Ligand SMILES: Nc1ncnc2c1ncn2[C@@H]1O[C@H](COP(=O)(O)OP(=O)(O)OP(=O)(O)O)[C@@H](O)[C@H]1O
C-alpha cells in the first residue's frame with residue numbers, strides 16, 4: 516500500500532531524512548516513534564507529497580508520489596491526514612468542514628456530502644455538534660471531527676501526526692478509542708505517536724526513528740520485547756516510565 | 758483674535774456651487790480610485806503569497822515601486838511625463854483628445870499608489886492565517902485556487918477589514934493632491950474661494966468640516 520524506498524530529504528544543508536526504507540501493507544497499522552526532531556512528521560508529510568523528497572521513491576497504492584507528473588491532488592484526496600493541531604477550518608461549521616472536500620474535490624452532490632458527513636460524525640459520537648464552529652468544541656472533539664473529515668473521503672490509508680499530543684490528558688482516550696475502532700475495521704494506518712499503550716494494543720509494526728534514519732522497523736512484540744538499538748532502549752525506558 | 762467671521766460667503770453664489778462641485782470631484786476621484794485600488798491591491802497582495810516565484814516576484818516589485826515613490830511625484834509623472842513616454846499617436850491622444858485628463862490622471866495615480874498599500878494589508882492578512890490550515894486543505898486534495906477561495910481568503914478578509922477602512926480614508930485625503938495637476942476638487946475650490954473673497958478661514962473651515970464628515974460617514978458605514 517505504501518512503499519518508501521531509500522528516501523532522503525534535505526532542508527538546505529540539513530539532512531532531515533537519511534535513506535529511509537519501509538512498507539505499510541494493506542490493513543496494517545504502523546506506529547512511528549522517536550525523539551523530537553528525528554524526522555517523524557517530515558516522513559509522514561512526504562507520504563502524501565506535502566513535502567518533496569530529493570532522493571528515493573514513495574509509492575502509494577501503485578502511484579509514485581515522488582515522480583513528476585503524478586496527479587498529487589487526486590491522490591491526496593484518497594490519503595487521509597490528521598494533524599497534531601486538528602487544523603479544522605475555523606470559519607466554517609462542522610458540517611461545512613466535513614463537506615468541503617467532498618463537494619469541491621470529489622465533486623459529490625450536496626445531499627450525498629451531507630449524508631456522509633452525518634454518518635461519520637455519528638461514528639465519532641458528535642452528531643449533535645454538526646452546526647457548531649470548531650472553536651466551540653473541546654480539543655478532543657475537534658480532533659474527532661478532524662478524523663471524520665478525512666474519513667468522509669473514503670481514504671485508502673490514514674496518516675496521523677501526533678494526533679493526541681496537543682490534547683489535555685482526559686481527552687486523549689476519546690481520540691484513541693476512535694483510532695482503535697478504525698484499526699479494528701481494517702483501515703491501513705501510519706501513526707506518529709508517543710502513546711505506547713495504543714501501539715501495543717493495535718500496531719502490527721513499530722518504526723523507530725532517530726536523527727532522520729529508521730533505526731528499528733519490527734513487529735510490535737519484538738520492538739517492546741527486545742529492542743535492538745541502545746537508542747530505542749533509551750527512548751522506551753524514558754517514555755514508559757512516566 | 759479679532760477676525761470678523763463671515764460665513765455667509767459660503768452660501769453665496771457662485772461660491773456655494775464651487776464647494777458643491779469640489780465635493781463632487783473629491784467623492785468621484787476617491788470612489789473610482791478606491792474601486793481600482795481595492796481590486797488591483799487584492800490581486801497583487803494575493804500574488805505576493807502565491808507559490809509561483811515569478812508572479813510573487815513581480816507583485817513584490819510592484820509594491821516596492823509604487824509604495825516608495827511619493828504620491829505627488831507619481832501624480833506629476835503620470836500627468837507630465839507619461840504622455841511623452843507613450844508612442845507618439847497615443848501621446849497626442851492623451852494630450853489633446855482624452856476626456857477629462859485631470860480626473861483620469863488623478864484616478865490612475867491614486868489607484869496605483871493605494872493599490873500597493875492595499876496589497877500589503879492583504880498579504881499580511883493571508884500570511885496571518887495559520888500555516889497548518891493551508892497544509893490541511895492541500896492534504897485533502899484542494900488545489901491552490903480552492904485553498905485561497907475557501908480557506909485563506911475568507912479568513913484573511915475578516916482580519917483585513919479594519920486596516921481597509923483606514924486605507925479608504927487615506928484615498929479621500931490623498932485625493933486633495935489632485936489639485937496640483939489642476940483638478941478642481943474640494944481643496945482646490947476652497948483655495949479658489951479664499952482667493953476671490955479673502956475669506957480663507959471660512960473656506961478652509963468648510964473644507965475641513967466636509968472632509969471630517971466624509972470620514973465619519975465612511976467609518977460608520979464600514
Ligand atoms: N521547514 C523546515 N525547514 C527547516 N528545517 C525543518 C523544517 N521542518 C522541520 N525541520 C527540521 O527537521 C527536523 C525534523 O523535523 P520533524 O518535524 O520531522 O521532527 P519530528 O520527529 O516530527 O519531531 P517532533 O516530535 O518534535 O514533532 C527537525 O530538526 C526540524 O528542526
Ligand SMILES: [Mg+2]
Pocket residue numbers: 555556557676677
Ligand atoms: Mg512532529
